[in-house]
Amino acid sequence: MPTITSIMRTQAEDLWNKSFNHPFIKELSKGTLPMDTFRYYLKQDHYYLNNFSILHxxxxxxxxEPQIKxxxxxxxxxxxxxxxxIRETFFKELTITAEEMGTTPIAPNAYSYVSHMYHELNEGTTASACTALLPCYWLYNEIGKQLIADGSPIELYQQFIETYDSPEFTEAxxxxxxxxxQFGEQASDGERQRMITAFVRSSYYELNFWEMAYVHEEWHN
Ligand SMILES: Cc1ncc(CO)c(N)n1
Incomplete structure (x- = not known):
């Protein structure tokens, strides 16, 4: 039997390929990504990572189970x-202050992604809630591994790439x-399906996170 993660990875293949080829990633690697766009990304990702930590x-x-816990x-x-x-260093170098963060609202796609993860926590199972976190690790690790060969001529972007190719990130x-x-092996068919859906949805929001940053998405009132 294939592992559940290999099934998830196959089902999200198109979304992942679109992330690998997104102009945000291509320009990060070439060094042509506007710093203002990277700055936008970092501020939105700050919201994302704070919630990611709470969700863990x-x-x-x-x-x-002690090891998983x-x-x-x-x-x-x-x-x-x-x-x-590394995020602290980025914030210092780009002078993103607490005040600036305070006046920057979370953008629509970041909000939707975070809401999806809380929805799995509140309405799904422990396994589906945990699965919603997996693309965050896995996609970034694959992006790091792909980009590291060429690196980026911009020092900040190079550091970003190195974070996700690091032995620690790969191990995590x-x-x-x-x-x-392990969750997949213990799950019923219905639970397995819910896990797979949670994974594909997170992969969808990952792709849209690049797009959100690329177009500097805002709420339109
Ligand atoms: C949106 C997003 N996904 C994944 C990661 C990797 O931790 C991140 N920093 N931000």
Missing amino acids: KRIADKID QFLIAGSEGLNDGENE TNQMIQIID
């Missing part, structure tokens, strides 16, 4: 992958894949 903690609260708690504290330190990704496969 809430899911951990529902889990008894521990991994999720470490994830909620930003200890698994070294992502948070592999652990997360294993955790989801």
Whole structure:
């Protein structure tokens, strides 16, 4: 039997390919991505990562299995992958202040993505809630691995790429894949389907996250 994560990966193949080929990613690698667009991305991703951390903690609260619980708690504290330190550096270098964050609302797609994850937490199962987090690790790790060969001529973009190709991030990704496969083995057919749908939806929102940043999406009142 194929693992559930390999089934998910196949079902999300088109969405993932669109992320790999999104102009945000292509221009990040070439170094032509406007810094203003990267700045927009970082501010929205700050919202995303804060909620991502909270979600790790809430899911951990529902889990008894010590290794999975521990991994999720470490994830909620930003200890698994070294992502948070580099974000602090980016914020300093681009002078994104707390005040600026305070006056920047979360944009529609970031809001929808985060809402989807809370929906799985509140209305789904522990396994589907956990699965909604998986594309975040896995897609970025694959993007990091793809882009690292050429790198980026812009130092900040190069650091971004390196974060997601790092041994820590790769290790966290592999652990997360294993955790989801473990959930998949214990799940009923209906639960497995819900997990797969959660994965594909998160993959959809990942693709739209690049687009959101690329067009500087805003609420239209
Ligand atoms: C939207 C999004 N997905 C995944 C990651 C990787 O942690 C991130 N920083 N932001």
